[in-house]
Amino acid sequence: MxxxxxxxxxxxxxxxxxxxVDKVSVSAERNRITTVIGPNGAGKSTLFNLISGALKPKSxxxxxxxxxxxxxxxxxxxxxxxxxxFQITNLFFELTVAENLRMAAxxxxxxxxxxxxxxxxxxxxxxxxxxxxxxxxxxxxxxxxGNLSHGDQRRxxxxxxxxSEPKILLLDEPTQGMSHADTADTAKLVRELSRDxxxxxxxxxxxxxxxxxxxxxxxxxxxKLAEGPPAMVRADPAVQAAYFGH
Ligand code: ADP
Ligand code: MG
Numbered sequence: 001m002x003x004x005x006x007x008x009x010x011x012x013x014x015x016x017x018x019x020x021v022d023k024v025s026v027s028a029e030r031n032r033i034t035t036v037i038g039p040n041g042a043g044k045s046t047l048f049n050l051i052s053g054a055l056k057p058k059s060x061x062x063x064x065x066x067x068x069x070x071x072x073x074x075x076x077x078x079x080x081x082x083x084x085x086f087q088i089t090n091l092f093f094e095l096t097v098a099e100n101l102r103m104a105a106x107x108x109x110x111x112x113x114x115x116x117x118x119x120x121x122x123x124x125x126x127x128x129x130x131x132x133x134x135x136x137x138x139x140x141x142x143x144x145x146g147n148l149s150h151g152d153q154r155r156x157x158x159x160x161x162x163x164s165e166p167k168i169l170l171l172d173e174p175t176q177g178m179s180h181a182d183t184a185d186t187a188k189l190v191r192e193l194s195r196d197x198x199x200x201x202x203x204x205x206x207x208x209x210x211x212x213x214x215x216x217x218x219x220x221x222x223x224k225l226a227e228g229p230p231a232m233v234r235a236d237p238a239v240q241a242a243y244f245g246h
Contacts, residue, residue: 004027029214032198187211218242
């Protein structure tokens with residue numbers, strides 16, 4: 001496939017009188033990291049909700065891999081290859097690390113995927129082992145997700161997202177609440193992930209944004225204020241005024 005893996009065309013939604021996302025056009029290139037930045041309330045998470053199908057747009061279009069997915073439900077966008085990680089963790093705390101992964105990987109099974117006994121889900125089991133190794137969680141496979149450190153939970157969360165082999169990964173502030181060390185680890189991980197999957201990231205840590213992103217989109221008051229390579233965006237006077245506050 002050529003062309004962007006994800007594209008929004010003048011996508012919009014309003015809550016009452018508030019234009020939370022106002023005619024926003026963004027496109028994400030294959031196996032690149034596209035980062036959305038902007039002050040609190042800029043509309044970043046709402047944009048992700050429109051992309052995932054959690055919210056229906058009032059106007060505009062959404063294309064996944066060139067296919068019109070405007071107004072599609074979350075299960076349809078998921079089937080089209082979209083995976084989302086929430087600001088609030090979406091792990092099952094009362095299940096083990098391996099069980100969380102196996103559940104996510106279950107969609108890889110060809111038939112009766114929800115009903116196949118876990119022990120016979122060979123693709124899901126293989127994927128679980130692959131993820132445990134890749135994310136260095138093998139020694140914690142039988143620990144309850146709820147008992148992991150914050151950093152390990154975030155790593156598991158990303159692994160859970162990848163276990164279903166998505167095309168596009170939406171990450172909404174994955175480093176929020178993390179220590180410096182865990183933030184650096186996550187950055188490394190996201191960079192590594194982008195080899196297999198196209199990443200659309202919302203991130204607050206501007207150092208990380210500059211370091212990680214191939215393309216940066218700046219939102220402000222529901223609108224797209226600027227976009228481009230990280231260094232260019234950072235030097236943009238309009239961005240400096242709105243976002244960096246000088
Ligand atoms: P960001 O993620 O950039 O901080 P959000 O997308 O969460 O911003 O919010 C954008 C604006 O839309 C904010 O003013 C927020 O209060 C408002 N908003 C978000 N979701 C809803 C909702 N479900 N109902 C009403 N207003 C909302
Ligand atoms: Mg947000």
